Each structure stands twice: as C-alpha cells, then as structure tokens.
Amino acid sequence: AQKITQTQPGMFVQEKEAVTLDCTYDTSDQSYGLFWYKQPSSGEMIFLIYQGSYDEQNATEGRYSLNFQKARKSANLVISASQLGDSAMYFCAMREGVSGNQFYFGTGTSLTVIP
C-alpha cells in the first residue's frame, strides 16, 4: 500500500484565491510527522510546513496551513491568497515513528496559478 497518496496530478487556481491540495497517508505508528514541500521548476525542494501526529492544532506558516484530520488520515495543504510564484510541484511526505528518519513521498501535485 502507498504510504502517501496525492490524488490530484494537476490543479489550477485563480490568483488571489485559496486552493487545497489533498494528501492522505497510511501508517500504523502512533507517532509520525507530516511535511509539505514545494518544488519549483528550478528543482530545489523547499520545506513549507510540518505537522506532528500529536499536535492538536493545525500547523500554519504564513499563507500555508495544514488541515490535519487524524481519523481520516489526511493532511491537506491549504494555500491562501494564491500568487503566481506558487506555481510549482507540491509534495506531501511522512516520517514514521519516533526514531525513523526515512521520508515517504507522494507523487506530487502540479499547481498552476492563473493570473
């Protein structure tokens, strides 16, 4: 089974609108971490946001927020007030366990912001 599933290969959003990128995960561990990374066309992977499995509040970082629904095992990324520079690939990732440091990546979602 896939550890991380991103079901949206491509998404479009109007500039200044909000967009939600979906991510579901599969783990039997009680302790795990969820991450979102942005990869622009230049190729670098930019860390956006982190959510720990024990965090009760949804993580937020500026225009990024993570809609964490533990029972549904989903960790959707919400980008508010989209900007043209947000056009990129977005990857959801999970780290299992307390001591594990291997990341499992999803297949990514390509976001295009339309002016």
Add this chain to the structure above:
Amino acid sequence: GAVVSQHPSRVICKSGTSVKIECRSLDFQATTMFWYRQFPKQSLMLMATSNEGSKATYEQGVEKDKFLINHASLTLSTLTVTSAHPEDSSFYICSAAWATDTQYFGPGTRLTVL
C-alpha cells in the same frame, strides 16, 4: 530554514566516466544525509541514507558499488556515480537532517551522461 548546498548544479559527462556530487549543510550539523533521484515529472526516489562516520544504507535495487556515498563529516556527504552511463542521467538531490528533524534539501544536481 536550514541551508543545504549541492555542487555542481549541472554536469555533463561522457559515458564511462565518474562524477562526484557534493552535499553540504551550511548552518547546522547533519547527523543524517539522504540521497534521492528524481526522474522528470515523478516523485523523489530514496537511494540511500548516510550517517556521519558509518556506511550508507542503500535502498533495494540501488547498486552500492555504482553509487558510492561518503559521509566524512557532519556537514559533508558525497555521491559518486561511477562509470556513468546514459541511463544514469537524472536529477540527484540530497537532503540533510539533524536527528529525526525535518529534512532540508539541496538545490539538486542535473546529471547528463552522453
């Protein structure tokens, strides 16, 4: 966030030659560094995990004799693609982490083998 550099950013080499890629954590000591490979429009594929001072752990299907990894210090890891062939052409990206913390990625190296 932490800064990870990678050098070179692009390299073109002839088939049969070896290429070394460096990954450095610039502002923190990385206990663990990771090497990934990414094909166009695909996700990252973990190749190996390296801890400072010990042998790298390779993922299934990755030839350790072909992809030599050295992690000599807490700030430097190198990946050497030995006897490169055109099928090794890819985007190689490293990441660095302190303990089980967030992985911070380098900018990647685009390798083209002619």
